[in-house]
Amino acid sequence: MPERYNLILNCGSSSVKYKVFISNTETCIAKGIVEKIGSREAGIKHKTENQKIHKVAEVLSHKKAIQLILNFLLHKEKGIIKNASNIKAVGHRFVHGGKYSDAVIVTKEVKTYLKDVTFELAPLHNPYNFQGVEAIEDILPEIPNICVFDTSFHQTIPDYAFIYGLPYRYFQKYKIRRYGFHGTSHNYVYLEAAKLLKKKKASVITCHLGNGSSISAIKDGMCIDTTMGYTPLEGLIMGTRSGDVDPAAVLHIMMEEELQIHEMETILNKQSGLLGISGISNDMREILKEKGKGNPRAILAFRAYCFRVKKYIGAYLGELNGCDAIVFTAGIGENAPQVREEVLKNMENLGIKLDTKKNAQVVGEKGIISADTSKIKVFVIPTNEELMISKIIDKLVKE
Ligand code: AMP
Numbered sequence: 001m002p003e004r005y006n007l008i009l010n011c012g013s014s015s016v017k018y019k020v021f022i023s024n025t026e027t028c029i030a031k032g033i034v035e036k037i038g039s040r041e042a043g044i045k046h047k048t049e050n051q052k053i054h055k056v057a058e059v060l061s062h063k064k065a066i067q068l069i070l071n072f073l074l075h076k077e078k079g080i081i082k083n084a085s086n087i088k089a090v091g092h093r094f095v096h097g098g099k100y101s102d103a104v105i106v107t108k109e110v111k112t113y114l115k116d117v118t119f120e121l122a123p124l125h126n127p128y129n130f131q132g133v134e135a136i137e138d139i140l141p142e143i144p145n146i147c148v149f150d151t152s153f154h155q156t157i158p159d160y161a162f163i164y165g166l167p168y169r170y171f172q173k174y175k176i177r178r179y180g181f182h183g184t185s186h187n188y189v190y191l192e193a194a195k196l197l198k199k200k201k202a203s204v205i206t207c208h209l210g211n212g213s214s215i216s217a218i219k220d221g222m223c224i225d226t227t228m229g230y231t232p233l234e235g236l237i238m239g240t241r242s243g244d245v246d247p248a249a250v251l252h253i254m255m256e257e258e259l260q261i262h263e264m265e266t267i268l269n270k271q272s273g274l275l276g277i278s279g280i281s282n283d284m285r286e287i288l289k290e291k292g293k294g295n296p297r298a299i300l301a302f303r304a305y306c307f308r309v310k311k312y313i314g315a316y317l318g319e320l321n322g323c324d325a326i327v328f329t330a331g332i333g334e335n336a337p338q339v340r341e342e343v344l345k346n347m348e349n350l351g352i353k354l355d356t357k358k359n360a361q362v363v364g365e366k367g368i369i370s371a372d373t374s375k376i377k378v379f380v381i382p383t384n385e386e387l388m389i390s391k392i393i394d395k396l397v398k399e
Helices: 062-073 108-121 126-139 152-156 168-174 183-197 247-257 261-270 273-278 284-292 296-320 330-335 337-344 356-361 385-396
Strands: 005-011 016-022 028-035 039-048 052-059 087-094 145-149 204-209 213-219 222-226 325-329 377-380
Touching: 005 062, 005 126, 005 385, 016 062, 016 385, 028 062, 028 385, 039 062, 052 062, 062 126, 087 126, 087 385, 108 126, 126 145, 145 183, 145 385, 152 183, 152 222, 183 204, 183 213, 183 222, 183 325, 183 377, 183 385, 204 296, 204 330, 213 296, 222 296, 247 261, 273 284, 273 296, 284 296, 296 337, 325 330, 330 337, 337 356, 337 377
Parallel strands: 005 087, 087 145, 204 325, 325 377
Antiparallel strands: 005 016, 016 028, 028 039, 039 052, 204 213, 213 222
């Protein structure tokens, strides 16, 4: 039987990222991105073991971008996949899954639900994710499509943790509740942590600290709380997102500055967080650089960011009654030892002791950074959402 492949697509508002794995393995054989979709100067990157393409071309739609990706992958001479029928399935990263607590194979009913419900819940994301599904249905109608949702890992969060202190009718009418995001990443690093702990079921606090940041509390493998809410705006301070804010402060600003809803939305999502506090950048690398020079706003942004992470770790230690491990992942979690040190300092009484030497050495790779005497282990585990999606395909789709 010829080798089979899992194609993973991550369709954003103006980009499509992709990876190809050999089915039932962790081997990635191709990856790339089409950026600035909708323009005449879209950037296209495609990389395999023997090929590195980097070019600019007109790409006006997501379907065109996906066609281009498939052209590279299925190219007669240079393609790494000989025949389209060797693609076992296409996995799509979806931001919002509404009621779905697991990944689903796309059917007519699934599509109807996704359009009717989740477009309303995630209007900035799900319609683009959906374009990926429709493109594959058009171009490769024989290949099954699998949707993997950022929200589904959080569906085990109990009602008292997901309900807001708002009139209950808004939950009933508009499904206003906390959903949580980054679920595929939290799930992946949890499973990797459980392997390192040599435990089938573990209690772990997973810190996904990237441009978007969130933390999850996982008890015996099940998520019981997470910091993001109805949208990815709640919780931690992020690159450009505010995280938790008193809603009355938002109302006051809107009133004083006579702002429209969409203007305030832009401020909260795009002009706040590290960028908003520092006035310098949303990128932790820039914040660290400026902090090193003694810039007070960079120092404040850094401290506020780390403080919020520490605060939620403390809350989750309480919810979990202690835990086996804390995991750091994503751009900041994997690459910024200074952030990890600031977050975990002075937590010895809670059973957390960092080995500062090991912490400084582990950058962008898997490693243990807690001291041997630490009751709670601390791991750095690079996230790999695409691999997680590929593994889900292998579970759902038989050969
Ligand atoms: P992600 O959203 O997971 O891709 O993370 C992107 C963010 O990670 C960037 O905006 C930076 O803030 C941060 N980052 C990446 N590399 C480093 C690094 N070496 N040191 C500190 N922060 C980093």
